[in-house]
Amino acid sequence: MSEQEKGPGGMSRRDFLKLMGAAGTSVAFAPFVPWGKFMPNPSSVTLTKVPVILPDGTQANLNTFPVNHAEVITYPETADEVLNEEAFRKWQFIRLPEKFGGGRKDVSSFRAYSMVCLHLWCLWKYWPDEGRMRGECPCHGSMYDVKTGTAFIGPASVQSAPSNTLAQLNFEADSDGFMFISPPTWGVNANGVVGYGRFA
Numbered sequence: 001m002s003e004q005e006k007g008p009g010g011m012s013r014r015d016f017l018k019l020m021g022a023a024g025t026s027v028a029f030a031p032f033v034p035w036g037k038f039m040p041n042p043s044s045v046t047l048t049k050v051p052v053i054l055p056d057g058t059q060a061n062l063n064t065f066p067v068n069h070a071e072v073i074t075y076p077e078t079a080d081e082v083l084n085e086e087a088f089r090k091w092q093f094i095r096l097p098e099k100f101g102g103g104r105k106d107v108s109s110f111r112a113y114s115m116v117c118l119h120l121w122c123l124w125k126y127w128p129d130e131g132r133m134r135g136e137c138p139c140h141g142s143m144y145d146v147k148t149g150t151a152f153i154g155p156a157s158v159q160s161a162p163s164n165t166l167a168q169l170n171f172e173a174d175s176d177g178f179m180f181i182s183p184p185t186w187g188v189n190a191n192g193v194v195g196y197g198r199f200a
């Protein structure tokens with residue numbers, strides 16, 4: 001276990017997450033917990049630009065990824081498959097619908113938001129169907145604007161900022177359209193804090 005994965009008192013992030021799950025803890029505790037030490041990689045300075053790897057193992061390419069479509073990506077990945085399955089490493093990688101600009105052949109067509117719902121940490125997903133085109137959480141009905149990551153319906157929508165807007169990743173693309181995740185800054189005034197949010 002690296003030092004980065006240890007929180008206060010030497011508790012590992014894995015142990016911390018087990019404890020949180022056992023306690024049924026909610027974001028109501030958020031102000032009292034040093035979230036930045038756990039989510040999902042505590043040290044932004046150690047992160048580097050990495051390819052966007054899709055579930056089939058290929059690298060996302062903006063010339064081929066379908067409009068109005070989403071896949072689950074893992075970030076940051078580690079050599080530990082157990083850590084890689086943490087919900088806090090799961091992101092909805094979305095190409096926007098045409099009507100929201102998803103037809104553009106550049107990174108502005110894409111979004112990646114943490115899948116951890118800002119209400120009580122269930123996993124939400126993007127629904128591309130006509131009449132939906134939004135993120136929906138199955139637990140208590142929070143819905144997220146796909147363009148911004150801000151909740152507009154449900155319990156997450158009535159939480160105060162920054163806990164009404166999902167953490168996000170930013171992208172770069174090379175000249176062949178292959179996409180990369182830019183190194184994030186885990187802070188509420190930047191990419192956000194997974195499970196806690198960001199200022200939109």
Ligand code: FES
Nearest residue numbers: 117119120137140
């Ligand atoms: S956990 Fe998502 S709405 Fe409650």
